Amino acid sequence: xxxxxxxxxxxxxxxxxxxxxxxxxxxxxxxxxxxxxxxxxxxxxxxxxxxxxxxxxxxxxxxxxxxxxxxxxxxxxxxxxxxxxxxxxxxxxxxxxxxxxxxxxxxxxxxxxxxxxxxxxxxxxxxxxxxxxxxxxxxxxxxxxxxxxxxxxxxxxxxxxxxxxxxxxxxxxxxxxxxxxxxxxxxxxxxxxxxxxxxxxxxxxxxxxxxxxxxxxxxxxxxxxxxxxxxxxxxxxxxxxxxxxxxxxxxxxxxxxxxxxxxxxxxxxxxxxxxxxxxxxxxxxxxxxxxxxxxxxxxxxxxxxxxxxxxxxxxxxxxxxxxxxxxxxxxxxxxxxxxxxxxxxxxxxxxxxxxxxxxxxxxxxxxxxxxxxxxxxxxxxxxxxxxxxxxxxxxxxxxxxxxxxxxxxxxxxxxxx
Ligand SMILES: [Zn+2]
Numbered sequence: 413x414x415x416x417x418x419x420x421x422x423x424x425x426x427x428x429x430x431x432x433x434x435x436x437x438x439x440x441x442x443x444x445x446x447x448x449x450x451x452x453x454x455x456x457x458x459x460x461x462x463x464x465x466x467x468x469x470x471x472x473x474x475x476x477x478x479x480x481x482x483x484x485x486x487x488x489x490x491x492x493x494x495x496x497x498x499x500x501x502x503x504x505x506x507x508x509x510x511x512x513x514x515x516x517x518x519x520x521x522x523x524x525x526x527x528x529x530x531x532x533x534x535x536x537x538x539x540x541x542x543x544x545x546x547x548x549x550x551x552x553x554x555x556x557x558x559x560x561x562x563x564x565x566x567x568x569x570x571x572x573x574x575x576x577x578x579x580x581x582x583x584x585x586x587x588x589x590x591x592x593x594x595x596x597x598x599x600x601x602x603x604x605x606x607x608x609x610x611x612x613x614x615x616x617x618x619x620x621x622x623x624x625x626x627x628x629x630x631x632x633x634x635x636x637x638x639x640x641x642x643x644x645x646x647x648x649x650x651x652x653x654x655x656x657x658x659x660x661x662x663x664x665x666x667x668x669x670x671x672x673x674x675x676x677x678x679x680x681x682x683x684x685x686x687x688x689x690x691x692x693x694x695x696x697x698x699x700x701x702x703x704x705x706x707x708x709x710x711x712x713x714x715x716x717x718x719x720x721x722x723x724x725x726x727x728x729x730x731x732x733x734x735x736x737x738x739x740x741x742x743x744x745x746x747x748x749x750x751x752x753x754x755x756x757x758x759x760x761x762x763x764x765x766x767x768x769x770x771x772x773x774x775x776x777x778x779x780x781x782x783x784x785x786x787x788x789x790x791x792x793x794x795x796x797x798x799x800x801x802x803x804x805x806x807x808x809x810x811x812x813x814x815x816x817x818x819x820x821x822x823x824x825x826x827x828x829x
Pocket of ligand 1: 752
């Protein structure tokens with residue numbers, strides 16, 4: 413029997429010593445190698461048989477690789493970390509088959525590195541250390557800003573492109589998530605995610621994009637330009653000049669700073685919204701589809717809608733808040749929230765919504781946020797004493813959203829009653 417309990421994620425910065433960095437690098441390298449090896453095996457197998465190669469068949473070959481002279485270096489790292497690569501590759505295939513992402517890519521040493529530790533992680537809060545299998549001699553220095561609650565499910569070590577190390581830990585705390593109240597429209601908040609403002613809510617609040625992020629972005633663009641100039645001057649085949657290397661390093665550090673600032677902002681904003689409301693209504697945005705539109709791409713990445721939506725989803729579970737969504741094709745900005753008239757020719761530049769039917773004049777984004785709230789309640793029969801949302805559908809929903817995959821489908825079923 414499976415008992416549904418709460419999952420929580422923690423992330424801490426790690427400060428490995430030089431010899432630990434070497435062993436970490438071996439783990440990153442081997443995990444990456446196994447990913448690429450397994451991916452090409454799957455591709456090859458499919459070409460020959462038109463069938464998918466099973467994860468367990470791949471796994472069974474890893475011990476053979478360790479015995480073979482050519483790949484015996486795989487022995488130097490934790491074998492569980494190698495095996496742990498395979499379910500992630502399966503997940504990447506599943507996301508591809510369900511059209512949620514592109515075909516899995518080969519991993520490069522230039523990008524962010526990671527490996528997973530499924531078991532036997534030791535934490536020493538007093539010493540401020542984390543001990544990994546194969547690192548038995550000494551723990552890695554770690555700053556714990558808060559204690560981990562619950563039982564550790566998985567642990568992932570990461571190295572950013574700028575060269576900082578992190579550990580993220582997912583735990584299950586054994587408690588059941590709080591019960592959600594019956595959604596009521598008068599206690600619900602619609603949120604419209606925008607470009608000019610980060611978000612606009614149905615009560616008329618406009619949440620600005622953080623200034624800090626803005627100035628870091630400007631700096632980032634400046635360094636990016638300078639690096640591009642240096643690259644242009646650089647001759648193919650020759651190593652980068654010291655100066656260019658320095659700029660490159662600075663660039664990845666800035667990228668990391670922007671990412672951290674954005675994450676910080678998204679966490680604060682999502683927590684506040686979830687804590688202050690019993691029901692939140694959002695649009696089921698197809699972020700992947702939109703990123704393909706080049707003009708919007710930068711903005712979407714900057715504001716991190718996808719990440720924000722994910723945070724809202726799991727925080728709604730933690731705090732017992734309803735998260736309702738409307739379809740991405742519902743005309744939330746073109747409909748008058750007062751009378752339902754549809755303005756077919758609304759342009760992106762129109763900041764006000766002027767209703768030709770009832771005469772309402774509304775801020776465009778606030779109008780959209782109110783519609784997002786109201787559309788979410790279509791099918792929930794009577795707002796004040798609506799039929800309770802079935803526990804079962806909530807359970808499946810929260811289960812899905814707990815998996816760290818990026819594939820949460822919004823609880824459309826809630827809106828359908
Ligand atoms: Zn109207």
